[in-house]
Amino acid sequence: MTDCLISNTRIVGRAGVRDGDIAIDDGVVIAIGSTLENEFPSPEEHIDADGMVALPGVVDVHNHMHDVKLFPEGIDFTSQTASAVAGGVTTVVELPTQTPITTPQAFRDKRETCEKLSHIDFGLVAGNVDDSSIDIEAIMTEGTRDFKAFTAEPYLADDETIIELMSKVGTAGGKVRVHCETQGILDHARGEIESDEPEVYMDSRPLEAELDAINRVGWFAEYTDCPVHVVHVSSGSGAREGARFQSRMNTAVTLETCPHYLAFSKDDVAELGPFLKVNPSLKSATEVERLWRAVQDGTIDLIASEHFPTYREERERGWENIWEPYAGLPSIETMLEFLVSEGVHEGRLTWSRLHELVCARPAHEAGIYPRKGLIREGTDADIVLLREDDYEVSADDLTFNGGWTPYEGRKWSARVDTVIVGGKVAAQDHKVLSSPGDGEFIRREPMS
Ligand SMILES: [Zn+2]
Structure with a gap:
């Protein structure tokens, strides 16, 4: 039967x-x-x-769901994969946050914990790497091929470390995922701001920080011959910057964006305040429109949720002082409904483009296609x-x-x-x- x-x-x-x-x-x-x-x-x-x-169950390749050091009680792999599956996400690839996953033992421990807690199939990314002497091959043997590094605080790695990491990961058949914002620009911008109002948060993370870092990381990828995945591109201009490397012969650069960079511009912060605090920050309405075009024309390879769970009370603190609450938005449960309602139904995406963005391409990116991300026999x-x-x-x-x-x-x-x-x-x-x-x-x- x-x-x-x-x-x-x-x-x-x-x-x-x-x-x-x-x-x-x-x-x-x-x-x-x-x-x-x-x-x-x-x-x-x-x-x-x-x-x-x-649709095939959504494959979400960027989310933060389990970190006992960081998340308060009740926020863990069980509650967050429940939120995922409720929203049609049936496979997740989870990324480290505060607890580093940079040794085979740490990877194994997290895998074993999450196996007991998860509602859905999952993979894990190693990171956050700020020391390139870690044992890349031993970590990959545990069942990952992705390493995360940052060009910005709080997990800042210097250029030489990222280059060395890319060089090793590329040789081993892996991929480096990079958070692209240049710390020097962020530091300078923050130094110019005296206010604690929510609106100023956007000014503390200028567009140019993203453009400069994507450009730099693109050249690192070219130089080291290592495929690189730019996580959460927040602007149409950022997508264009990354596209320059997509067209070069030697480099595989993939570009990811997230629903919130398509749903909100910095103009929405006046009303939503700390509930839109996210890194990279939201950009102008013009950048949002440019980003939709990059999603439509294939410049953006895939969309991921970048789900980051916090309780409402933690957020409310930001009305008083925007620097206090964590940055990041809960988004895994609403991603598909947003993209269909405001994408497909508004004529911005076709069903097949949506399928590519949240099912087929992320599954391919994670190395699990066509087992996941496609409905067909087998x-x-x-x-x-x-x-x-x-x-x-x-x-x-x-x-x-x-x-x-x-x-x-x-x-x-x-x-x-x-x-x-x-x-x-x-x-x-x-x-x-x-x-x-x-x-x-x-x-x-x-x-x-
Ligand atoms: Zn992230």
Whole structure:
């Protein structure tokens, strides 16, 4: 007997949308067709999708979810992967924050902890590297191929360290992910500011800091022959800067942006204040429009959430003093609904471009494509059904336990209805049905 049959759905793939049914057995898609109800007459679970769109489960390659040193009680890999799956994200690649993952033992410890806590399949990134003498190959043997480094505080690595790291990682078949903002520009800009008001935060992290660092890191990649992934590009100009290296022969530069850089400009800070504190900072409305174009034309390779969970009370402190709360936004649960509502439904993205940005390309980037990021025979049965409904966003309707969302009150038109993970219903209308420990660690092998 087949485990699950989804009938009457519109399946999104690389070439567009087509009507069909999906049959699942043993956690894997076994058939796609138009009359599967005849072929598989008595599945254990039958979901009549009633014309809802089916996307591969979103693969989010940039998020911060587990760090006992940093996050307060209640914010951990269980609560945050629950928020992920509620929003249609069925695979995550998590990045270190305050606790460094720069030894094989630290990597193994985190993997073992997260295996017990995770609702969904996950991979891990090593970092934050500020010393290039770490044992790259031994860490990669644990099942990662990505190393994170920063050109800015609080995990600043100097240029020579980043170059040395790239040189070693490139040789070993890995990739370096870089936070690109030049510390010297940030220091100077901060020194010019006396106020503690939320609005000034944007001025403390100028656009030029991002442009200079992307340019520098692009040349480092060229020089060391190491593929580099620029995380969270916050501006259209930043995307253009990175694109100069995408077109060169020797270098593989991939560019990532995040939903908040498309959803908000610095003009929104007057109203939302500390609830928009994020690094890199939000940029001008013109840069936001340029960034949408870079997302549309393929300059931006993929979109990741850069989910960073905090409680509402922690944020509120920022109205008094913007320098106090942590920077970063909870965004994993709302990413897909935002991109469909304000991207696809507003005519800014096609379904196939969305599929590329949050499913296929990130899975490829993580080294797990086509097992993840695609619906076809043989792939993991991780599938999101989207209901095209009008509603107003409210943190009360989310699984995220921080009590807030920067998108509060926005009017959206797509809602995650049913999320299937490994062939089983894992979430329904943002209510999570899966359990901690259901997810598995995914080893990611070096690039050949
Ligand atoms: Zn990050």
